[in-house]
Amino acid sequence: MGSLAAMLRHPDDLYPLLKLKMASRQAEKQIPPEPHWAFCYSMLHKVSRSFALVIQQLGTDLRNAVCIFYLVLRALDTVEDDTSIPTDVKVPILIAFHRHVYDREWHFSCGTKEYKVLMDQFHHVSTAFLELGKGYQDAIEDITKRMGAGMAKFICKEVESIDDYDEYCYYVAGLVGLGLSKLFYASGTEDLAPDSLSNSMGLFLQKTNIIRDYLEDINEIPKCRMFWPREIWSKYVNKLEDLKYEENSDKAVQCLNDMVTNALMHVEDCLKYMSALRDHAIFRFCAIPQIMAIGTLALCYNNIEVFRGVVKMRRGLTAKVIDRTNNMTDVNLAFYDFSNILKPKINKNDPNATKTLSRVEAIQKACMDSGVLNKRKSYIIQSELRYSSTMIVIFFIILAIIFSYLSSTRASK
Secondary structure, three states: OHHHHHHHHOHHHHHHHHHHHHHHHHHHHOOOOOHHHHHHHHHHHHHOHHHHHHHOOOOHHHHHHHHHHHHHHHHHHHHHHOOOOOHHHHHHHHHHHHHHOOOOOOOOOOOOHHHHHHHHOHHHHHHHHOOOOHHHHHHHHHHHHHHHHHHHHHHOOOOOOHHHHHHHHHHHHHHHHHHHHHHHHHOOOOOOOOHHHHHHHHHHHHHHHHHHOHHHHHOOOOOOOOOOOHHHHOOOOOOHHHHHOHHHHHHHHHHHHHHHHHHHOOHHHHHHHHHOOOOHHHHHHHHHHHHHHHHHHHHHOOOHHHHOOOOOOOHHHHHHHHHHOOOHHHHHHHHHHHHHHHHHHOOOOOOOHHHHHHHHHHHHHHHHOOOOHHHOOOOOOOOOOOOOHHHHHHHHHHHHHHHHHHHHHHHHO
């Protein structure tokens, strides 16, 4: 019912949603026939449908390398995330994980749902990994080794300072940025990006996820996961879990805004990184998640719902981002628009208002300096349109046709 209401408010979401649905079905049809590759691509669709869709546009060799890189790191992350694994068992697995990718027999049962399937049948991932080119294998092994060691370090260490926070995010996401840059370089399609820019690409995404997932992480069973740095949250509450209680709502929002302000510091590096990319498919692969991140931060900022449930962009807007992100003009416009959504939410009484405003204006200046903002119409910020009863009838007719088509397709199968 919520999706239908969203479409009634934003009927122009319908076409991008249909395109996304058709592209997703087409991607599923392109799953390779070999059992190990079929498992890898099927698993990719299960653990990240939008990611699976974007990588389908990459060239075959690079697509295979990115697919395996992603699954190896998802497996590593599954070990780290499983709070039921004793520390003395978990740490050695994390440290040795880069060697397990060469072992066709290795597997380790942990995680839940599709992640448990990934871990139980990890031999398929190892088999596919061993078919990659040497340059791809070396890059994946190096990043997996460094990430596993970093994760092991933070199993035994809490995130106390902002420096700790940046270090943790470097291990779990900045290294992903470095690894992808290495894979792009190994493919021969891109120059090797500076490590600092690659790191910022990863940190911006990771910090966004950590902010958005506060409630899920703090309620994790049997043991909560705490990634917000004490240096930030201790200014507002005595314990990190106190942020979720209604009596602390004002302090929780101030802490949230502090976290968002911290994440915004990486945006200018991200824009520099993306502006240097030459390959169109690689550009889209990198740009779409970054736009989703700035959009998510714009929604989360000053929003108490982060501590009550899930805050995320509506599906129709996500579909538009995927459909309409093709060049730096699109990226600059999206970043400018989402920062425009965030800017009026800044309360002058917020402890970090001046710093937040400064960072938002720096982002907007970087986008404006591109000199292309006035050449495109925004699809993000739109005035509320009023639709006649005729338009609403047409909308429901289209929905009926789509439903009929999908039903007949299922029946034919």
